Amino acid sequence: MGDWMTVTEPGLCAESNNISQYTSETKMSPSSLYLQQVLCSSIPLSKNVHSFFSAFCTEENIEQSISYLDQELTTFGFPSLYEEPKSKEAKRELNIVAVLNCMNELLVLQRKNLLAQENVETQNLKLGSDMDHLQSCYAKLKEQLETSRREIIGLQERDRQLQCKNRNLHQLLKNEKDEVQKLQNIIASRATQYNHDMKRKEREYNKLKERLHQLVMNKKDKKIAMDVLNYVGRADGKRGSWRTGKTEASFFLRNEDEMYKILLNDYEYRQKQILMENAELKKVLQQMKKEMISLLSPQKKKPREREDESTGTVISDVEEDAGELSRESMWDLSCETVREQLTNSIRKQWRILKSHVEKLDNQVSKVHLEGFNDEDVISRQDHEQETEKLELEIQQCKEMIKTQQQLLQQQFATACDDDTTSLLRDCYLLEEKERLKEEWSLFKEQKKNFERERRSFTEAAIRLGLERKAFEEERASWLKQQFLNMTTFDHQNSENVKLFSAFPGSSDQDNLTVHSRPRQKKLHSVSHGSAICTSKMTKSLPASPTSDFCQTRSYVSEHSSVNVLNITPEEMKPNQVGRECSNQTWSVASRPRSQEGCYSGCSLTYTNSHVEKDDLP
Amino acid sequence: MNFSEVFKLSSLLCKFSPDGKYLASCVQYRLVVRDASTLQILQLYTCLDQVQHMEWSADSLFILCAMYKRGLVQVWSLEQPEWHCKIDEGSAGLVASCWSPDGRHILNTTEFHLRITVWSLCTKSVSYIKYPKACLQGITFTRDGRYMALAERRDCKDYVSILVCSDWQLLRHFDTDTQDLAGLEWAPNGCVLAVWDTCLEYKMLLYSLDGRLLSVFCAYEWSLGIKSVAWSPSSQFLAIGSYDGKVRLLNHVTWKMITEFGHPAAVNNPKTVVYKEAKKSPPLALGHLSFPPSRAGACPLTATAESRYEVASVPVSLQTLKPAADRANPRMGVGMLAFSADSYFLATRNDNVPNAIWVWDIQKLRLFVVLEQLSPVRSFQWDPQQPRLALCTGGGKVYLWSPAGCVSVQVPGEGDFLVLSLCWHPSGDSLALLSKDHFCLCFLETKEGTGAAAGLRDGHV
Numbered sequence A: 001m002g003d004w005m006t007v008t009e010p011g012l013c014a015e016s017n018n019i020s021q022y023t024s025e026t027k028m029s030p031s032s033l034y035l036q037q038v039l040c041s042s043i044p045l046s047k048n049v050h051s052f053f054s055a056f057c058t059e060e061n062i063e064q065s066i067s068y069l070d071q072e073l074t075t076f077g078f079p080s081l082y083e084e085p086k087s088k089e090a091k092r093e094l095n096i097v098a099v100l101n102c103m104n105e106l107l108v109l110q111r112k113n114l115l116a117q118e119n120v121e122t123q124n125l126k127l128g129s130d131m132d133h134l135q136s137c138y139a140k141l142k143e144q145l146e147t148s149r150r151e152i153i154g155l156q157e158r159d160r161q162l163q164c165k166n167r168n169l170h171q172l173l174k175n176e177k178d179e180v181q182k183l184q185n186i187i188a189s190r191a192t193q194y195n196h197d198m199k200r201k202e203r204e205y206n207k208l209k210e211r212l213h214q215l216v217m218n219k220k221d222k223k224i225a226m227d228v229l230n231y232v233g234r235a236d237g238k239r240g241s242w243r244t245g246k247t248e249a250s251f252f253l254r255n256e257d258e259m260y261k262i263l264l265n266d267y268e269y270r271q272k273q274i275l276m277e278n279a280e281l282k283k284v285l286q287q288m289k290k291e292m293i294s295l296l297s298p299q300k301k302k303p304r305e306r307e308d309e310s311t312g313t314v315i316s317d318v319e320e321d322a323g324e325l326s327r328e329s330m331w332d333l334s335c336e337t338v339r340e341q342l343t344n345s346i347r348k349q350w351r352i353l354k355s356h357v358e359k360l361d362n363q364v365s366k367v368h369l370e371g372f373n374d375e376d377v378i379s380r381q382d383h384e385q386e387t388e389k390l391e392l393e394i395q396q397c398k399e400m401i402k403t404q405q406q407l408l409q410q411q412f413a414t415a416c417d418d419d420t421t422s423l424l425r426d427c428y429l430l431e432e433k434e435r436l437k438e439e440w441s442l443f444k445e446q447k448k449n450f451e452r453e454r455r456s457f458t459e460a461a462i463r464l465g466l467e468r469k470a471f472e473e474e475r476a477s478w479l480k481q482q483f484l485n486m487t488t489f490d491h492q493n494s495e496n497v498k499l500f501s502a503f504p505g506s507s508d509q510d511n512l513t514v515h516s517r518p519r520q521k522k523l524h525s526v527s528h529g530s531a532i533c534t535s536k537m538t539k540s541l542p543a544s545p546t547s548d549f550c551q552t553r554s555y556v557s558e559h560s561s562v563n564v565l566n567i568t569p570e571e572m573k574p575n576q577v578g579r580e581c582s583n584q585t586w587s588v589a590s591r592p593r594s595q596e597g598c599y600s601g602c603s604l605t606y607t608n609s610h611v612e613k614d615d616l617p
Numbered sequence B: 001m002n003f004s005e006v007f008k009l010s011s012l013l014c015k016f017s018p019d020g021k022y023l024a025s026c027v028q029y030r031l032v033v034r035d036a037s038t039l040q041i042l043q044l045y046t047c048l049d050q051v052q053h054m055e056w057s058a059d060s061l062f063i064l065c066a067m068y069k070r071g072l073v074q075v076w077s078l079e080q081p082e083w084h085c086k087i088d089e090g091s092a093g094l095v096a097s098c099w100s101p102d103g104r105h106i107l108n109t110t111e112f113h114l115r116i117t118v119w120s121l122c123t124k125s126v127s128y129i130k131y132p133k134a135c136l137q138g139i140t141f142t143r144d145g146r147y148m149a150l151a152e153r154r155d156c157k158d159y160v161s162i163l164v165c166s167d168w169q170l171l172r173h174f175d176t177d178t179q180d181l182a183g184l185e186w187a188p189n190g191c192v193l194a195v196w197d198t199c200l201e202y203k204m205l206l207y208s209l210d211g212r213l214l215s216v217f218c219a220y221e222w223s224l225g226i227k228s229v230a231w232s233p234s235s236q237f238l239a240i241g242s243y244d245g246k247v248r249l250l251n252h253v254t255w256k257m258i259t260e261f262g263h264p265a266a267v268n269n270p271k272t273v274v275y276k277e278a279k280k281s282p283p284l285a286l287g288h289l290s291f292p293p294s295r296a297g298a299c300p301l302t303a304t305a306e307s308r309y310e311v312a313s314v315p316v317s318l319q320t321l322k323p324a325a326d327r328a329n330p331r332m333g334v335g336m337l338a339f340s341a342d343s344y345f346l347a348t349r350n351d352n353v354p355n356a357i358w359v360w361d362i363q364k365l366r367l368f369v370v371l372e373q374l375s376p377v378r379s380f381q382w383d384p385q386q387p388r389l390a391l392c393t394g395g396g397k398v399y400l401w402s403p404a405g406c407v408s409v410q411v412p413g414e415g416d417f418l419v420l421s422l423c424w425h426p427s428g429d430s431l432a433l434l435s436k437d438h439f440c441l442c443f444l445e446t447k448e449g450t451g452a453a454a455g456l457r458d459g460h461v
Helices: A002-026 A030-056 A062-075 A096-218 A244-299 A309-327 A335-414 A419-484 A491-528 A531-540 A544-567 A567-584 A592-615 B447-456
Strands: A225-228 B014-016 B022-027 B030-034 B041-046 B054-056 B060-069 B072-078 B083-090 B094-097 B103-107 B115-120 B124-130 B138-140 B147-153 B157-164 B169-175 B182-185 B191-198 B204-209 B213-217 B226-231 B238-244 B246-251 B255-262 B274-281 B307-312 B333-341 B345-350 B356-361 B365-373 B379-382 B389-392 B398-403 B406-409 B422-424 B431-433 B438-443
Touching: A062 B060, A244 A335, A244 B169, A335 A419, A335 B030, A567 B094, B014 B054, B014 B431, B022 B054, B030 B060, B054 B094, B060 B094, B147 B182, B157 B182, B157 B191, B182 B226, B182 B422, B191 B226, B204 B238, B226 B333, B238 B333, B238 B345, B246 B333, B246 B379, B307 B406, B333 B379, B345 B379, B365 B398, B379 B422, B389 B422
Parallel strands: B274 B365
Antiparallel strands: A225 B083, B014 B022, B022 B030, B030 B041, B054 B060, B060 B072, B072 B083, B094 B103, B103 B115, B115 B124, B138 B147, B147 B157, B157 B169, B182 B191, B191 B204, B204 B213, B226 B238, B238 B246, B246 B255, B274 B307, B333 B345, B345 B356, B356 B365, B379 B389, B389 B398, B398 B406, B422 B431, B431 B438
C-alpha cells in the first residue's frame, strides 16, 4: 500500500499542474491571472491537507481509514471504494479506479467550490462596497433630510414671524386708520367750533360795526363831503336823470333786458363757435372717410377679393352711402341723423384699416425674417463667387507682378543702353502679346466648341440620313405592299403603326436642335467674359427669379404704404428737432404761430424725404 | 433797447394812462404827468399829503390820488388843470379808493369796511353800499364796464351783488355757498363770475351774469386751497393756482378741469427749455451794495454784477425754499400767474421756488420754458400786445422772455437801480421800471429790430 501511495501522489500533483495549465491556457482573460494565483495558493493548502491526511492515515490504520472514507463517501453519494464482492465471504477489495474517480470527482468538486467561493467572495466584496455606498448615500440623505427639516422649521418660524408682523402691521394700520378717523373728527369738530366762534365774533363785530356806523354816519359829519369846482359831464354825454319811483322800475326792466341781451349774445357767439367747430370736425371726418375709402378700395380689389368679401361689400356699401350723403349735402342735416351713419362708417373703416395695417405689419416682419434668411443663403453663394473672383484676380495680379518684375529685371540688365521709349514699346508689345494670347486661347476654345458642335451636327445629320433611308425603305415596302394588297383593310392598322414609328425620329430632331441652342448661348457668353461667372449666375438665377422680384416689389410697396400711414407719429420727431433748433438759435425772433408753421413745414419735408427714400430701392 | 434818464418816484406809484399817451408818477405829495414818449412834464399837481394810491380814470381824463392816512381823495383833470375835486371821508376813514369804469364815479371804502361810498363827479348824488366784505378782491368790474360784482357779508353768510354801473342799480343779489369768500373775478367776456373761497377750503364757484350757479370745482379737501386765480384773455380758460403747487385749468364749456400743471423742483422733460441766469463775474466790492438785499436766501446782486442766460441741460433741479410749516401764509404754492395777451402762454411762479418762472404752452398744454433767476422774482408782467414777458428780481436788471429767446438787460445809470416792479405801456413799446425811489423808461425797438438791438447793446443772450 505504501508504494501505491507514492505512485498516486505525483500523479495528483501532475494532474493539478495539468489543470492549472489547462485553465491558464483556456482562459487568458485577466481573471485567469487571479485564478492562477488562487490555484498557486491552493497548492500549499493541499500540502497541508496532505499532512493532515498523513495524520489521519498512518501505516497502521490504512484499512480503517479506507473503510471510513468509503463509508463517508458512500454517505455523500459516491460509489463505493471497494469492488463489488463476488461473494459474501470474500474480502472486499479496494477498487483503485473507483478511488481515483472519487478523488478526481472530489478535486473537481473542490475546484468548483473554490470557484464558487471566489465568486461569492467577489460578490460579497461587491455587495460590501454597494452596502458602503448605500450607507454613505443613506447618511447623506439623512443629513439632507435633517437640513431640509431644519430649513422647513426655519421657514415656518419665519413665516410665523412674518404673519405675526403682518398681524401687527394690520393692527397698526387699523390703529392708524382709527387715528385718522379720530383726527378727522377732531378737525371737523374744531372746524365747527371755529366756525361757531367765528360766527359769534362776527355777530359781535357786526354789532360793533353797526354801532360805529350809527356813531360815525348818523351825526351830521360836516367833514364827509365832496368839494368840487364844477360837476363834469358824463362820459356818454347824457345828463344825469332824477330817479323817481316810475323811472326806477323802468330802469330795472331795462337793466334786466340788457343783461339778458348780453347773455344771449354770448350764448349765440358760443353757439356759432361750436357750430363752426362742428362743421370743421365734420369736414375732417368726411375727408378722413374719403381718404380711407380711396386708400382701402384698391387694396380691396387686389388681395382682399378672396379673403373677406364681407368687408369688401361693407366698403362698397359705405361708398354708396357716402355718395348719397354727399348728394344730400349732409352739412345741412341735423347732427342726430348724420352722426350715427358717419361715425359708424368711420368706425368700420377704421377697423378695416387697422386690421389691414396690422396685417401689413405682420407681413413686413415676415418679409424681414425671410429676407434675412435669403440674404444669408445668397451671401454664402456670393461669398464663394467672390472668393473665386478674388482668387482669379490674385492670380492675375501675381502674373502681372511677375511680368513687371521680369520687365524690371530686363530694364536693370539693359538699364544704361535702352531708351525708355523702346522699353515702353516693349511693354506695350508685351501687353498686346498677352492680350493676343488670351484672345488666342479664347478663339481656340471657341473653335473647340464649334468643332464639337459640328461633330454633333454631323452625327445628327448622319443619324437623320440613316433614319430617312430606313423610312424610305419602309415607305417603299409599304407602297409595295399596298400596291400588292390594294383592297385589304387590315393593312390600315399597320400604316398607323408605321406613322407612329415615324414620329420619334422627328422628335429626336427637335431634341437635337434644342440641345444645340444652349451651346450657342454658352459660346456667346464665353466671348463676353469669363465662363465660370456666367454659368454660376445662371445657376443661381433659376430659383424663380421672377417670383423673387415680385416679392421684393410687393415688399417695397407695402413698406411705402406703411410709411405713409405712419406719418403722424413721425411728425412728433421733427417737432422736437425744430424745437431744439429754435433753442439754439433763439436770437432769430419768431412768434409761436410762425414757429408752428415752420415745424409743420419741417415735418412735411421730413416725411416727404422719408417716403422718397423708401421708394428708391 | 434804450433807457430814459432816471426820475424820482415814491411808493412805486407810476402808471401809464389807459390810452397810452401819458405817464403819471407821484413824488411825495406831487403828481407829475408826463408825455409817455417824450417824457416832458405836461402837468404838475400838488396834493395835500403824501399820495398812497394813484389811479387813472378809464378815459384817461382824470387822475385820482388817495391819501388814506388823511381819509382824503383828490381828483385832477388833465384837460382842465385848474379843475379840482377833493373828497373827504371824514371820521369814517378810508382804506381803498377806485374809479368806476365810466370814469365819473369814485368808490371809497371806509375803514372797517363799514360801507362803500360812491361819489359822482357829474351830480351831487352820493350812494352807499352797505356790508361790503373785507377781502382781498371784493370788487370786480366787467371789462366793458357795465357791471360790478361786489362781495358782501351779512349774517355770517357771503353774498354777491351784481350792480349796474351806469346807475348803481342792484341787478342780482345771491348768496354763495362759501365759508369765507376770498375773492371774485369776472371773465373777460363779462358773462361768468368766478368766486372762490378762503384758502382753508379749495372751492371755486362759477356764476352766470344772471346769478345762476354754473359749476363748482373742488380739487381736494382739508389742506390749504386756492392762492391765485387768472382768466385767460379769451375767457376760455380759468387757471387756478393753489397751495399744493399746482395750477389747474378749467375749460369754459363744461367747467371741468382740462389739465393740471405741477411745479416740481426737478425739470425732467427734455422738451422743456430751461434758461438759467448765470453769474458772469464775481460781484464787486461791498461798497457798491447800497441797497442791502433783505432775504438771506437772495443772492447779493449788485448793479454791476454781470449775468447772462444759459440754456441748462435737462434734467435740472431748481432751488427750493422749505416753507415754514408753523407760520401763517406759508411761502408755498402758486402765488402768481398770468396769461399772455394772446392766451397762448401762462406764466406762473411757485412761491417755494421763488427764483423760477414757469411758462406753459396752453396750445399743447405742457411746460414750455423755465426761467431760473439768481434771486427771487419780484414781479412779472406780459406785454399787452404780444407774447413777451418782462420780469424783475429786485436787482439791477430787467429780463425779457419771448418764444424766440431770453434776454437780460442791465439798467444803465449811475449808482444802483434796483428794479422792484415794472409796468408795460399799453402799446408794448416801452416799459416803466420802478425802483424804490426812482423810475425810468425802457424803450423797446419796434418788432423788426428787437432781438438784434437787444443783443447789440448790453443785453446778454
